[in-house]
Amino acid sequence: MDEILRLENITKIYPNGVTANKDANLSVRKGEIHALVGENGAGKSTLMKIIFGMEQPTEGNIIYNGKQTQIKSPLDAIACGIGMVHQHFMLVESMTVAENIVLGAEPGKGPIPNNRAMIEQTKEIIEKYNFVINPKEKISDLPIGTRQKVEILKALYKGAQVLILDEPTAVLTPQETTELFRELRGLRDMGHTIIFISHKLNEIKEICDRITIMRNGTTVGVHDVGSVSQQEISNLMVGKDIDWNIEKNPPKRGEVILDVKNVSVLDEAQRSILKEVSFSLHAGTILGIVGVEGNGQSELVEAITGLHKADAGSIKFHGNDIADSSIKQIREMGLAHIPQDRMLRGAVVNGSIEDNMIATFIDKEEFSSGPVLKTKKIRSWSEKLIKDFMVKTDGPEVPVKMLSGGNIQKVIVAREFSSNADCIIADQPTRGIDVGAAKFIHRKLIEMRDNGVAIMLISADLSEIMDVSDSLLVMYGGRFVAYFPDASKVSEEELGQYMLGVKQQTSEEVKGCIA
Amino acid sequence: MSDLLSYILTAEFGYSMLRVTTPILFAAMGSIVAESSGASNIALEGNMLFAALFGAIGSGLTGSVFWGLIIAIAGGLIISALLIYFGLYLKTDIILSGIALNTLASGGSIFLMYVILHDKGSTSSIKTLVCPNINLPGIENIPVLGDILSGHNILTYFAFLSVIFVWFLLYKTKLGMHIRCVGENAEAAASVGIKIKSVKLVSLLISGVLASLGGAFLSMGYMNGFSRGMVSGRGFIGLAAAAMGQLSPVPTLIASLIFGCADAMSNIMAAMRIPDEFVKLIPYVTTVVGLIVISSWRTWRVKKKRIAALVSAN
Ligand SMILES: Nc1ncnc2c1ncn2[C@@H]1O[C@H](COP(=O)(O)OP(=O)(O)OP(=O)(O)O)[C@@H](O)[C@H]1O
Ligand SMILES: [Mg+2]
Numbered sequence: 001m002d003e004i005l006r007l008e009n010i011t012k013i014y015p016n017g018v019t020a021n022k023d024a025n026l027s028v029r030k031g032e033i034h035a036l037v038g039e040n041g042a043g044k045s046t047l048m049k050i051i052f053g054m055e056q057p058t059e060g061n062i063i064y065n066g067k068q069t070q071i072k073s074p075l076d077a078i079a080c081g082i083g084m085v086h087q088h089f090m091l092v093e094s095m096t097v098a099e100n101i102v103l104g105a106e107p108g109k110g111p112i113p114n115n116r117a118m119i120e121q122t123k124e125i126i127e128k129y130n131f132v133i134n135p136k137e138k139i140s141d142l143p144i145g146t147r148q149k150v151e152i153l154k155a156l157y158k159g160a161q162v163l164i165l166d167e168p169t170a171v172l173t174p175q176e177t178t179e180l181f182r183e184l185r186g187l188r189d190m191g192h193t194i195i196f197i198s199h200k201l202n203e204i205k206e207i208c209d210r211i212t213i214m215r216n217g218t219t220v221g222v223h224d225v226g227s228v229s230q231q232e233i234s235n236l237m238v239g240k241d242i243d244w245n246i247e248k249n250p251p252k253r254g255e256v257i258l259d260v261k262n263v264s265v266l267d268e269a270q271r272s273i274l275k276e277v278s279f280s281l282h283a284g285t286i287l288g289i290v291g292v293e294g295n296g297q298s299e300l301v302e303a304i305t306g307l308h309k310a311d312a313g314s315i316k317f318h319g320n321d322i323a324d325s326s327i328k329q330i331r332e333m334g335l336a337h338i339p340q341d342r343m344l345r346g347a348v349v350n351g352s353i354e355d356n357m358i359a360t361f362i363d364k365e366e367f368s369s370g371p372v373l374k375t376k377k378i379r380s381w382s383e384k385l386i387k388d389f390m391v392k393t394d395g396p397e398v399p400v401k402m403l404s405g406g407n408i409q410k411v412i413v414a415r416e417f418s419s420n421a422d423c424i425i426a427d428q429p430t431r432g433i434d435v436g437a438a439k440f441i442h443r444k445l446i447e448m449r450d451n452g453v454a455i456m457l458i459s460a461d462l463s464e465i466m467d468v469s470d471s472l473l474v475m476y477g478g479r480f481v482a483y484f485p486d487a488s489k490v491s492e493e494e495l496g497q498y499m500l501g502v503k504q505q506t507s508e509e510v511k512g513c514i515a
Numbered sequence: 516m517s518d519l520l521s522y523i524l525t526a527e528f529g530y531s532m533l534r535v536t537t538p539i540l541f542a543a544m545g546s547i548v549a550e551s552s553g554a555s556n557i558a559l560e561g562n563m564l565f566a567a568l569f570g571a572i573g574s575g576l577t578g579s580v581f582w583g584l585i586i587a588i589a590g591g592l593i594i595s596a597l598l599i600y601f602g603l604y605l606k607t608d609i610i611l612s613g614i615a616l617n618t619l620a621s622g623g624s625i626f627l628m629y630v631i632l633h634d635k636g637s638t639s640s641i642k643t644l645v646c647p648n649i650n651l652p653g654i655e656n657i658p659v660l661g662d663i664l665s666g667h668n669i670l671t672y673f674a675f676l677s678v679i680f681v682w683f684l685l686y687k688t689k690l691g692m693h694i695r696c697v698g699e700n701a702e703a704a705a706s707v708g709i710k711i712k713s714v715k716l717v718s719l720l721i722s723g724v725l726a727s728l729g730g731a732f733l734s735m736g737y738m739n740g741f742s743r744g745m746v747s748g749r750g751f752i753g754l755a756a757a758a759m760g761q762l763s764p765v766p767t768l769i770a771s772l773i774f775g776c777a778d779a780m781s782n783i784m785a786a787m788r789i790p791d792e793f794v795k796l797i798p799y800v801t802t803v804v805g806l807i808v809i810s811s812w813r814t815w816r817v818k819k820k821r822i823a824a825l826v827s828a829n
Contacts, residue, residue: 052706054705054706073708074705074706074707074708075708078707078708084706086706088702089703090700090702090703090706090707091700091703092695092696092699092700092703093699093700094695094699095692095695095696099692103692103693103696103703103704103707103709104693104704104707104708104709105707106689106692108689111688111689111690112687112688112689113688113689113692154707158707270820
């Protein structure tokens with residue numbers, strides 16, 4: 001097969017002196033799905049932004065269709081037929097699907113866009129690629145999986161032959177991922193070339209043809225996906241053997257820490273999303289909550305953590321009702337929360353790593369006396385967290401927005417895990433995190449549970465939730481539909497049936513999760 | 516008190532309300548355009564002040580209303596150009612730069628007046644031309660309504676037309692789409708090749724032109740001539756109106772009319788010998804009260820809907 005894109009000895013040094021890429025080489029063939037893997041901060045996103053013209057290489061060449069090419073801006077890239085779906089969504093939520101798809105290349109002569117053509121062309125492209133989306137819907141009304149498709153259509157509309165997908169599945173449910181893969185195969189069959197970044201090696205085995213592995217900014221080899229095992233891939237990524245085992249003793253179940261009773265929540269449109277759910281969380285246990293996204297998990301988390309108050313029901317933390325407490329009060333009582341949407345809620349992206357790590361403890365005596373901060377203490381403490389959690393950075397004063405996606409996540413996890421809380425709500429704690437660091441977080445969760453912390457784990461990754469949790473609750477349609485007191489006694493298939501609403505336990509069985 | 520009421524219910528009051536709404540409305544529309552692109556134009560007040568001064572002197576020197584208006588806009592745009600240079604090119608904080616430019620405009624306008632006319636108080640030594648008043652054919656003969664709507668300064672009609680202009684610009688043109696995109700998600704704009712800086716620059720210029728027309732109205736319509744500090748917070752009230760209207764043109768128009776009404780009322784009260792200090796407060800108190808009322812009404816409405824839905828759900 002012909003080579004469509006080649007990167008030769010790309011080096012990228014950011015203005016702040018960070019070397020993100022060093023002598024990276026990449027060769028992509030026309031019509032293949034090419035995987036790019038590497039640890040958090042290995043330089044994958046940077047390399048892709050260089051191809052898409054959002055960053056300029058410090059050194060090195062880009063050869064596109066056999067010709068050396070300068071890509072100075074996304075416009076150049078689009079003109080070459082290169083499209084990119086970014087790690088963080090690039091959509092304008094108040095606009096419609098059609099407007100987002102044509103944005104930057106609106107149909108119609110002169111200053112006024114041709115609305116009819118806009119809708120027509122959007123419809124055409126949606127049909128051509130067998131997607132199912134209503135072009136007139138607003139982005140803010142769409143589920144995450146559909147937004148992802150709009151991103152892909154945006155690139156295709158502008159004539160992308162080469163499509164770069166930077167961790168497209170990180171935010172998708174297993175069902176949405178399956179659908180995305182079907183569509184990606186369709187695209188490949190139509191002659192498109194896809195570069196696919198993911199930390200989920202099983203996905204790569206499933207859909208990719210070849211794989212390039214990156215380590216510390218440089219590429220360390222390219223393989224046929226069929227000829228390397230997941231184990232080999234991750235060893236190549238890290239440069240040494242990874243310990244895959246997780247040791248887990250039986251839980252020492254303590255008193256009830258969190259007691260949720262008949263909690264209901266309504267959405268903006270006043271539909272009830274959470275319907276009188278009840279459960280208890282015990283000290284020293286990990287309760288996993290599974291479900292297809294949009295079945296009430298996020299609302300449950302928001303109600304407990306105080307981000308969005310419940311409309312009815314009671315939530316008791318250590319026996320005190322927290323339904324009307326502020327987020328700060330709830331945190332002070334000892335509840336930590338790793339939020340799902342890091343860019344929106346977890347991190348102050350313009351702040352430094354240190355600021356973010358200290359954000360929720362700023363009032364603690366260790367770090368401040370009165371209004372004055374103890375900067376030395378804060379410094380040494382954040383340096384320790386950076387080391388413990390393997391955050392890849394030059395130091396605690398670096399702004400969070402300059403970190404790679406997975407490293408931003410690590411900063412938040414580090415802060416929440418070190419808060420001395422006796423209850424942690426971990427919402428997708430390893431989303432976007434590389435395999436090695438994910439294992440570390442899993443071990444940490446288990447270690448904390450052994451120290452008597454109560455943990456509620458929400459995850460779309462079934463293998464993660466089954467490995468780590470002690471007991472499991474399945475959510476469907478805003479209710480709990482199944483309870484498994486022993487997580488090791490269920491299979492993925494069985495869980496899947498409950499998640500899709502095919503099966504349902506009796507309400508007596510589900511009530512096992514109370515007290 | 517009953518005097519006040521009986522006056523408010525006259526056509527004359529309606530007329531004066533539209534008249535005093537004019538500069539506020541221009542400023543509010545200017546704020547919408549700038550704010551939609553994510554670049555706040557806090558310097559509206561300064562735009563208006565310079566435009567008022569330049570219009571007063573320009574129309575006097577050229578002897579032409581048209582050139583007077585052009586010079587007024589050019590004067591107002593001096594402030595915009597500085598804001599663009601500081602905020603977009605030197606990357607200073609755009610809000611702080613705006614505040615600084617307002618201070619500059621307030622001193623600068625007096626300085627320029629002194630340099631050109633050797634007068635620190637007003638431009639009375641030069642004969643400023645006033646923009647013409649227009650009678651609306653057909654409407655002028657309708658009783659009451661005609662008295663309220665017809666016979667205004669041409670710039671007053673422009674102000675109301677600017678609402679349609681801003682709505683059309685933001686929602687019906689490619690540029691408007693780009694402005695809203697940059698304001699809401701600048702990275703997304705960059706990723707499809709939209710040039711963030713140029714879009715912000717254009718919106719700040721449009722915003723400056725609108726505010727300048729408001730300033731020109733003050734010295735070439737509302738009054739004939741410039742006097743120091745004559746904008747007296749109308750730019751800020753325009754900002755508040757745009758905030759109250761949540762950057763939508765029509766709600767912003769309504770907010771501007773409410774402020775205009777308060778302003779007109781304070782004019783009457785001043786004539787009725789109610790203490791000056793109190794009268795001058797009215798437009799500002801209205802602004803604060805308006806913001807409080809609007810936001811509590813919004814929360815209340817959401818709450819009511821929720822309770823109703825919860826009752827029907829269970
Ligand atoms: N804008 C920036 N300025 C300075 N340094 C940056 C910037 N963006 C990224 N970096 C640094 O460059 C390195 C590579 O980052 P990059 O985002 O390419 O990693 P990645 O492989 O995509 O990681 P992840 O899997 O976490 O997304 C990191 O050390 C990061 O801190
Ligand atoms: Mg990345």
